[in-house]
Amino acid sequence: MGEKWLAACDIGGTSIKMAFLTADGDIIRKWSIPTDRTDSGAHIVSHISRSFYNELDSEGLTTANVSAVGVGAPGPADPVTGTISGAVNIGWANGYPLKKLLEEELELPVFVENDANCAALGEMWRGAGNGTGDVVCVTLGTGVGGGVVSKGMIITGVNGAAGEIGHITVMPENGLLCNCGKRGCLETVASATGIVNLYKMEGKDAPDARTVFERAAEGDEAGKRVIDRCAFYLGLAIGNIANVMNPAKVVVGGGVSEAGDAILIPLERYVRQFTFPRAMDVLSIEKAKLGNDAGVIGAAYLAKVMTV
Ligand SMILES: [Zn+2]
The missing domain is CATH 3.30.420.40 (ATPase, nucleotide binding domain)
Structure with a gap:
């Protein structure tokens, strides 16, 4: 060889x-x-x-x-x-x-x-990032995972804790307790379990996030409010990351992203609301391509x- x-x-x-x-x-x-x-x-x-x-x-x-x-x-x-x-x-x-x-x-x-x-790094190199070196990835699964790539290198920070997008505080007051010990983390409201949490705060219950999306699609008002709130918190976090990192792409993956436009369209609207205009000019939101x-x-x- x-x-x-x-x-x-x-x-x-x-x-x-x-x-x-x-x-x-x-x-x-x-x-x-x-x-x-x-x-x-x-x-x-x-x-x-x-x-x-x-x-x-x-x-x-x-x-x-x-x-x-x-x-x-x-x-x-x-x-x-x-x-x-x-x-x-x-x-x-x-x-x-x-x-x-x-x-x-x-x-x-x-x-x-x-x-x-x-x-x-994988999505940046061969996936939705398409080789562009400035990419932020958010994975919406059971938890919320994240990674920030700048000029082709992962941002690690001093002891490897950089890029923990799931633990950005989006509810500074009366936030839910997160697995990390902090309150009000993005993960508590934008992961699959977070979406069920938001639905509970509406006084309703669902076995999983997919059910909340299905009910919202059928016209359930609480379900529609939950998806809008989820997109709001995600957009707030992503907008603020974009203001610091000025990425070309934000790549959204994980099970929740399978809801497609139902989450991506309101998300794009909130990202635009919270992102500095010059950073927004070059930013696009993409679905992850590489899966597992x-x-x-x-x-x-x-x-x-x-x-x-
Ligand atoms: Zn946390």
Whole structure:
């Protein structure tokens, strides 16, 4: 083979997505393995390395055919040491030395980043960002994930906590309690559970966000108010991010974005209301394109740019 491959993995609570990619970000081969959470996640690193070695073996290749490894992890990553904190769902203690352990197993340079940041890099590189280097990603799932890419680089901050869009305070008074311990976070009103929270505040109940959207589409006034409020809070947060970062694109993904125009049209109206006009001139809102592949593609991008 000619050009070396990039290896990437995206570690989640139930499975680890793994892939080999070309230096241009085309997926050559992808697969996944279950996440073994026994013994506080102590076997995860060796499972990842064994799986990479097995796949290379089956191609008649070795790690000499791989230039670097990018990893998305389910918690903030320290930008200098590559340690992971807050990955409680897979059992790792704070400061888990993921980069160091994987480098020892694989004997390759390894670069780790928070999974939401990897997804943002993936969308920037090969997804809705279309290669433009200034992109903000918001993922509206069970929680609200985010990543801010400026000039092609993820904004990490001092200890990896930058880009936590889900924890922007949008209800400064009487806000709901968030999983992070703070009150009034975007996540409490704009995630799938947040939409159900807003519906409860209207004195009504729904099993999930999809039901709220369905009822709103059928004319339910409370449902319509909830979607408008959700778009308002999201637009407030995104507008303020745009005022600081001046991105070309805001990419919206996750389950809630599947509602399509029902959320994107009011969102665009509120983003326009809250964004400085010169920043708004160059800004567009796009739906995420890469789905579950965003994480490995972004991890591969990280590995590529960190090794040049
Ligand atoms: Zn929070």
